[in-house]
Amino acid sequence: MTPSERADAARNRRSVLDAAQALFTERGLETTVRDIAxxxxxxxxxxxxxxxxxxxLYTAVFEDRVDALLDEAEALIESGDPNGFETLFGLIVQAGQANRGLSQALANDGFDLSAATSGDRDVMARLDVLLQRARAARLVRADVVIADVKRMVTLCAGAADAAASARLQQIVLAGLVPA
Structure with missing residues (x-):
């Protein structure tokens, strides 16, 4: 395969992933491969x-979103900004809200979501780093642990729609601020 053929194949793969993400979000998992193509x-x-x-394809779309979150998380960690926790929390909630149907289908089809988000792909481990930084800066209550945050992310991402999710996120984040 020539370099231009490899570049075409990479572009096609990216186009397929982007189209699948958009269609799974818009239409759900009933989307056909023909529609995606x-x-x-x-x-x-x-x-x-x-x-x-x-x-x-479901798996690749999910992993692609995890990779994007990992890139964001690493940038926030490197920035040293103690507000990075709130930013990444919001990004994870948004990703969960946008991809809820896909994530549910993957879980129900026997796909192990934890395997796709563990080890060096553990987004929550990066969120924990940012949580500790925010606690040290007294932006988050000292008694909040990552297990609590995981439940809060699930609650916010599982809201009926984006507006409800945003409202819950505001309430949750306000509740994390020390008194």
Whole structure:
């Protein structure tokens, strides 16, 4: 394969992932591979060459979102900003809200979400680093631990819609501020 063929293949894969993410968010998991291929501007065979099954495509979309969160988390950690906790909390909630249907389907299809978000891909471990920094700066109550934060993320991301999620997020974050 020539360099230009590899570049085309990489572009096609990216187009398929972007189209799948948009369609899964908009239409849910009933979206067909043909719909995804059409939205990506490729043939169904191209989708099949990159992703052997629809479940493999679900997994790749989920992992792509995890990677984006990891990049954001690393940038926030490197910045040293004690407000990074609140920023990453919000990004995780938004990702969960936008991808709730996909995440539920992956969990129900036997895909182990924890495996895709553990080890060097553990977003919550990065959130914990930012939580500790925020506690040290007295921006977050000293008694808050990452297990509490995980439950709060789940609550906010699981809201009925984006407006309810944003409202819950504001309430939760206000409750974390020391008295």
């Amino acid at each position: 059409a939205a990506a501007g490729v043939g169904a065979g191209t989708v099949g060459r990159h992703f052997a099954t629809k479940e493999a």
